[in-house]
Amino acid sequence: MVPCESCPLRRLETFRPFTKEELTFVAGFKTGEFSAESGAMILQEGASSAHLYTVLTGWGFRYTLLPDGRRQILNFVLPGDLIGLQASVAKEMKHSVEALTGMLLCVFQREKLWELYERHPGLAYDITWLAALEEQMLDRHLLSLGRRTALERIAYLLLHLYDRAQSVGLADKHGFSPPITQYHLADALGMSIVHTNKTLKRLYQLKLIRWKNRRLELLDVAALREVAHLSEETDTPRPLI
Amino acid sequence: MVPCESCPLRRLETFRPFTKEELTFVAGFKTGEFSAESGAMILQEGASSAHLYTVLTGWGFRYTLLPDGRRQILNFVLPGDLIGLQASVAKEMKHSVEALTGMLLCVFQREKLWELYERHPGLAYDITWLAALEEQMLDRHLLSLGRRTALERIAYLLLHLYDRAQSVGLADKHGFSPPITQYHLADALGMSIVHTNKTLKRLYQLKLIRWKNRRLELLDVAALREVAHLSEETDTPRPLI
DNA sequence: CGCTTACTTGAGTCTGGTCAAACGGGGTGG
């Protein structure tokens, strides 16, 4: 089990430094680890989970279903992300989370969350911070689905994933390897697979991307941002619970 | 100025009862009121606000723009809603808020938020709760924009607004008076006004709604939920900061 | 009374969806 004090994620500069006390508390808050295989369901809509998780390694995605099976991917989940917070509000998950790769998750007991709020206001604030951050991402996705064209949407989502991968050291200057299929893109963007494929091809023909053998090359990030109408973000250090 | 202890909203059963201490603190947290006219911009994208607000009366909406002016309404704002929290995360608002009617807002100083976290873990938890609640709404909207058809979307949004209005006593059994135009519906649903209008007409012809003189009648709520694939929610009491 | 804002409606277009079929590569069992 990875001890929080020597958590490899914490060395990344996206995450704000923690004091010794905070670190000690978080280490005590963590009650174990959970390892999920690719394709595994980590949280299930309708169930009530007793746990909170932080992703240590691997990719996943949050989604909901319409009763007739239409699926909407709400967001992707990467290392450093806190998941399962919603269940503390609703008593019941309103979305599911599925692993895209093998994943390693830190497990926290929900009951101890209360202790965190009582004893570590700074960490409590951090959790609110993370919730607000997720909210911001959802706002942006909503803008995509509502107002961007298919081409813009795909450009946007690829950049979104790239930026997020980048921030946790999973991307290099030229690209990264998102463990997703075109089905995932389609379901995240509210499009059909066929049209997703054809739009992807257009981006390819515009020499903006190349996607071969699971690796996605962003050939001209600036031009891609232009297409997506997405300016670069300077991400402020965020907490890692 | 409305004293928190006798806040009319607090008498509604959607809001969880507060202890005397909590109420006293919130009363101290509130530093004033702000009254906005219909159409006024309450928070502006790109600006950094020093304040947090809770809506006392009136309706508004949150939105973002694409650089070329395309607008996406992210959510509507009703009495009891806390707004401006995002700015504490981002140093800069990522969305704007505009008033749909005259609005009365409670004003809180952002600096005192820290004190709240230190002295009242229960209230801190409440703020996280509210953030998670907003997140849930956004998830649902995302599902709408991504996977619902035009007819389903409109049904969904009207019900969403109805349910929310209902919970703060702004609706009766047969309908309510949302202070919005078809433009707002269109921008919230990612549709054009023309198509919104035509789809609305279809709902009218199905005898599911009637919308005249600002008042919206829901003629058959159950059937409307059916169309929207939206089951009724039993809303658990939420905090009112 | 004239102006503006919101709502309607029709015609024509196009983006994106559906259906169907085929391809390619990796894995597996005979």
Next chain:
DNA sequence: CCACCCCGTTTGACCAGACTCAAGTAAGCG
């Protein structure tokens, strides 16, 4: 080792839902 299969991708043909353009109506207001 090969045949087969499955999954993900690709492509073409056709269709429809939603958009744009354009014009007209109704209602509210100074």
